[in-house]
Each structure stands twice: as structure tokens, then as C-alpha cells.
Amino acid sequence: MAGIKAKLQLQEKVPLPRTAWKLADLAVLFLLLALLAHRVSSLMVTSGSGAAAACTWCWVAALICEAWFTVVWLINMNAKWNPVRFDTHPERLAGRSADELPAVDMFVTTADPKLEPPVVTVNTVLSLMALDYPAGKLTCYVSDDGCSAVTCYALREAAEFAKLWVPFCKKHGVGVRAPFVYFSGGGTAERGGATTDDVAEFMRAWTSMKNEYEELVHRIENAEEESLVRRGDGEFAEFVGADRRNHPTIIKVLSDNQDAAGDGIPSLIYVSREKSPTQPHHFKAGAMNVLTRVSGVVTNAPIVLNVDCDMFANNPQVALHAMCLLMGFDDDVHSGFVQVPQKFYGALKDDPFGNQMQVMFEVDSPSYKELQNRFGRSNELIESARSIISGDMFKAPTTLVADLTSRIEAAKQVSACRYETGTSWGQEVGWVYGSMTEDVLTGQRIHAAGWSLTQYKRWATGLLEILLSRHNPCLVSAFKRLDFRQCVAYLVIDVWPVRAPFELCYALLGPYCLIANHSFLPKASEPSFLIPLALFLGYNAYNLGEYKDCRLSARAWWNNHRMQRIVSSSAWLLAFLTVVLKMLGLSETVFEVTRKEQQSSSDGGAGDGADPAGRFTFDSSPVFVPPTALTVLSIVAIAVGAWRAVVAGAVEGRVPTTGGGPGVGELACCVWLVLCFWPFVRGLVAVGRGSYGIPWSVRLKAALLVAAFVHLSTRN
């Protein structure tokens, strides 16, 4: 270690100046504060005079929402005020002898062979096994919460295929080592690295590799759960009668490489942890904690890399880059995890190095008893914890186990579903339970191909669970080692779901005023009208500018802007309600696994009637009710406003009721809402167009909500 540090710098911190943006940040902040000041002063005037009492509460509601938006703006400003970039230099590591690099245990989680086709998992695993790293120092653990013989079979086949694939990738410097990506280039065989072997020979190797891969896919796709478990050789006998919700632990060593310096392919271990209907399994966090313990008693690498089953490594040097960050600090033993800085709205490369939220064990010399209370009753695990706590965590294990199979008993003990009872797992140790987003700020997948409100709902649920728990960043900052600005940075994401009720309230103000003949914004004739106008224009120009800065189109900005409004009135709102129900003890939150598309290299991605990219589809899920209702309400409000204007024009000399009736501002709010929710307008119009149309059950619920709202607004 000391040797490495004395040598060339592995990483550099480069500050990124953004003076002009800082000025823009402050300008928007100034406008927000001006608006708040104007509201407060007008409220004081009206409460004194007693005039226009009817709309006072609109102004109070608007003031509260705008105060909240100002807080959100401040939180976001803090996070992007002084950005830096870390440049890593893996080439400075690559030259070093293999034993200077720490071993890495790579965790892949899968939960359902239907939603997450085994071919997807296999591609992820292959991309990890082919990383540029000493093969003997890599072990890949796959956790299968689906307890599927097909997944196990697919991985065994993948281990065989890896014997061809890994040397091929390394020899030809393949860029992306997930075969489906590599071969999706069609006939144009991509070639990385400048090697001297002649083109014809490469083409031959490429073709034969492609054939091998297609056969692998064929075998996996045609494997059947039933026939696998009934096979004569009894290889999958453990899966006989195994119900995914109720079965003993199954662990299989599919590839074993204990040659620390040597080549070959990394070890591959299949783990399906014990499940029992009476024990909570804590979803992904539970799976990760089992893998952590299994790795602790089997290979016990000091570094853990975690990816989901659909996150292949898009850069074979990713482990080396990570090492530059993890080993590049002076205080590296204390750097438990490294966060890869993300660019805002960054449609950047998707860094698959999913890092863990787990804070590293504090260094003290705990007694055996303390260790047992903390980590559980496995002697092997306690030994491995002790070796990490006491020693240099980067020290390569000196005595390698003869073979991995000898560790299976110990591994089964720690995979039992009752193992955690009475220990600190899920609390102080490992992945923390009680939130559906145990990873939170880690490299978030950018779902370029589409979006899923279910996923947003789960994320938002998890985030709010964090906010309302003792892990709330403000509490953590007050009592633990998280400094104030870091706390505020975590809040950027944690407050997502809390934004929902405020955004909803604000969105309702425009329609309410049009329907009830009130106002919540200054009149166009008043000078103070310029404040909200400047804010509206300035804020949107700012966001558009950010998109332009990232070389994204105006269209991309608009899509994202309106998606935010839609997500916040649908998924975030429901997440908010779900957590409120959980707090009241009325329901439990569940982890709804997202469906992974199976990208096959052979069918050219035609897909089974896949939706044209970007077109919204609907189903009868409750997430669609609030945005549908908001859309209908805005249209109704515009109609009412127009009708009132016509009537007022016709009945001459008519005096406006309170002088506080709606004006341009309120109308603009409703029009803007309709524009943001345009996909829902299309969904309302598309009757009988399958999933493009909003289902009648959703329309009915939305209509009831709108009717109730109109009724309440017009009741005096």
C-alpha cells in the first residue's frame, strides 16, 4: 500500500468553474425571495383592510408553496455550487504487480426469472468476469431470490462460455464485454485494441464466438424449470420442490479459481438464500447482506462491487478506475465507499460501479462477544470480520482456501433466514433495512429506453422512508459524521416525494381561482406582476440553458420538465400517500421489481409490438388517476374562465364579485398545466386505442375527483 502511494497519483481532483451559473442561481433566488416578500407585504395590507378576504387563503397557500420551492432551490444550489471532477489513472495501476491489487467480490442480484430473464443476468455476469483485473482476485456471487433452476443452469452454462469469452475479450481488447452489446453491432465486427493478428483470422474468431454465444442463448432460452429439476444426473436436485418463498439455502460453486496471480476466469458462485414465509427477507438489502456474509466466509475480499442483474460493465477497466479512487486517498482504510460524481441531468455514461451505502466498520478492538452480537454466530464470519477490522483491509489474503467448495457449509450457515435475528445486520451492519431504496445516491440507472412510474414510486417511497427514519440526513448530520453541506446534498434527492403535496397544491391554485373566481397572483396591470413573470421566464430559461450546456436539445428539456410535473403528481404523490399509510400502520411497503427487457442480438430489436419510443401507455394503476384528474380539471377551469369572461362581457355594467377575480396569471397557469400534461390529453382522446388510451376506470375516478373539487370550490 505504502508502495503504491509513494508512486504516481492515482487520481486528481479537478474543480469545474461555473461563475455565470452561480450568478444565475442567485438571480433566481433573488426573484423567489422578492415574490415571498411581496406576498407577505400584501397579506399584511389586506388583513389590515379586511378587503378580498375570500382569496386570502389562496395567497397563504401560495406563500407556503413558494417558500417550499425556495427551500428546494437552495438545497439544489448547494449541491451544484462547487462541482469537481475526479480524473483517474488506471494505467498507473495496471503496470503494478498483481498482489498490490486487492481482491474484489462482485455481487449480482436477481429476483425473478420472468421479470429478469436469465440471459440478462448472464450478460451482466460475463461482463464482470471479463474485467481487466487479475482473474484469481475476482469472485462473482449471484444472489437468486427467484430460486430458479433455469437461472442456475444459465450461469453454469455461462461459466463454460466464459472460458472462451474472457480470453477472446482480452486478446482483442473488446470494449463492452457483455456479449449482447458486442454482437448487436450486426455484421460490422467491432475491433478494439491495435493488435497485429490479421483481419481474416480475427473474423474467423469473431464468427465462431458469435455462434457460440447464440448457442448459449438458445440453450438458456429453451431451458425449462421442470425438465432441469427432473434431470437424471441430479445436478439440480436441490431445486426439487423448492418454492421461491420457502426453501433451504442453495449454494453452487460454478467456477473456482484460486490462482491469485494467474489468468483463467474468475470464480462464480450461485447463492439462493434460505426463505421462509415467517421471516421477512428485506428484498434486495437482505440479499446483499447474505452475499456480504457468504463472501466473508468464502473469499473475504476487502472490496465489494455490486450491480443489479441488468447492469453490465460498460468499461472493462471499471474495477481499476474504482481502485484509483478507493486507494488514491491518504486515508484509504477509512474510505468505505466512493461516490462517482454525477453531472446534472447527466445523460452521461452509465457507470455500473454501484457502490454501497454501507458505512465501513468503525475501527476499535471489539471482543469476541461483541463481534458475535454484531455479526452473528458464524465463527468463520467473525474471523473474517476481525481480520478486516484489525488489519490492513487492502492486504491480499495470504492463505487462500484450497477450494471454494470447502466453504459451502459455512456459507449456508450465514445464508439462513434466521441468521440475522438478534444481530446488527440491517441496522448498523450491512445494507440498511426499512427503505425500498437502500442504495439511494449510488449511480442511478438512467433509463434511456423509457420510464416507469412504478419504479419512481418505489424510489420515492424508499426516499421518504429514509427521511422519516432515524437515518434522516439532518439527524445524521447532527449526531454522526456527516457535515452540513453533505446533509443538504442528500436532501436534494430525499425530498423528492415531499415535493409532491406542495406541487399538487400549487397546481390546484390556478384551476381553483378560475372556477371559484378568485386570484392568487398579482394582476397584469400591477407592477408586481413582473416578479412572477420574470421568475417563470427566468426559471425556465435557466433550465433550458442547463440542457443546452449539456448539449441536449430543447425538446429534451421540455420532455424532462413535463415528466417532472407528471412524476410528481403521480408516482411521488402516491409514494407520499403510501408512506403516510405505512406511518399510520395501515399498509406495508413492498419492493416491486422492474421488468427488464431481454435484448437479443439476433432479432434486431424488433420486439413484440413494443411501443414506439416516447409514446405514453396507460393501465388501470392508481398512479394515473391524479394526473388525469389534474388534466381534466385544468381544461374545465379554462372553459369556466372563458365562459365567465363571455358572460361578464355580455352582461354590461356587471361588477366583478370581489375585485379579486382571476386574471392572465391564473389562466396562464392552467394553460401551462395542460401543456405539461399533454400526454394525458392524448390519452383521454385515444379511446379504444389499447394501452394508448386511459382506461375507463381511471377516467371515472378522475372525473369523481374533479366533480368533488369543483363542487367544493363553488360552494360558498
Ligand SMILES: O=c1ccn([C@@H]2O[C@H](COP(=O)(O)OP(=O)(O)O[C@H]3O[C@H](CO)[C@@H](O)[C@H](O)[C@H]3O)[C@@H](O)[C@H]2O)c(=O)[nH]1
Ligand atoms: O427481493 C428482491 C427485490 C429486488 N432484488 C434485486 O434488486 C435489484 C434492483 O431491482 P430493480 O427492480 O431493477 O430496481 P431499480 O429501480 O432498477 O434499481 C435501482 O434502485 C434500487 C433501489 O430502489 C437499487 O437497489 C438498485 O441498485 C438501483 O439500480 C435487481 O437486481 C433485483 O433483482 C432482489 O435481489 N431481491
Ligand SMILES: [Mn+2]
Ligand atoms: Mn433496475
